[in-house]
Amino acid sequence: MCNKAKKIAELFTKTVATTKCFDQNLCKVKVVSCTNGRMLTEFQVGPEHLNQRGTLHGGFIAHLVEAVSTYALTANDYVETRGVSIDLSVSYLNAAKEGDNVEVEATTRKVGKKIAFLEVEVRNKDNKQVLATGRHTKYIGV
Numbered sequence: 011m012c013n014k015a016k017k018i019a020e021l022f023t024k025t026v027a028t029t030k031c032f033d034q035n036l037c038k039v040k041v042v043s044c045t046n047g048r049m050l051t052e053f054q055v056g057p058e059h060l061n062q063r064g065t066l067h068g069g070f071i072a073h074l075v076e077a078v079s080t081y082a083l084t085a086n087d088y089v090e091t092r093g094v095s096i097d098l099s100v101s102y103l104n105a106a107k108e109g110d111n112v113e114v115e116a117t118t119r120k121v122g123k124k125i126a127f128l129e130v131e132v133r134n135k136d137n138k139q140v141l142a143t144g145r146h147t148k149y150i151g152v
Contacts, residue, residue: 018085019044035070036077047118049082052135055110066106071132074114075100075144079128082116083148089121093148100144111135124151
């Protein structure tokens with residue numbers, strides 16, 4: 011883990027542990043690794059992550075895509091901003107239930123002068139089944 015990526019991983023951990031805003035929903039998400047432009051996290055699905063059908067809530071998955079990809083972006087050595095989201099899309103492929111172990115891998119695909127493109131894969135850690143994929147586009151010209 012490079013020095014900046016290590017600081018970003020520590021910032022993520024501190025932020026989700028202490029925030030009183032919406033990101034407090036990520037408090038069980040732990041950073042596994044963080045490198046230049048990439049972040050891997052994991053968590054165990056708890057009752058607070060479920061929808062009324064008893065599966066991992068789609069809105070929570072979208073929140074994961076947005077948050078983890080933003081930290082992956084800031085882990086880039088040459089990016090100095092969190093940017094502003096201009097597009098976010100999520101494709102839901104499979105369900106997860108309470109007790110499942112989930113990993114979220116975000117990768118920076120391209121960083122231009124003003125726009126960055128990120129991709130995320132949400133997987134069941136135990137059987138490697140892809141639960142969702144996400145694409146996140148951010149304006150970074152601020």
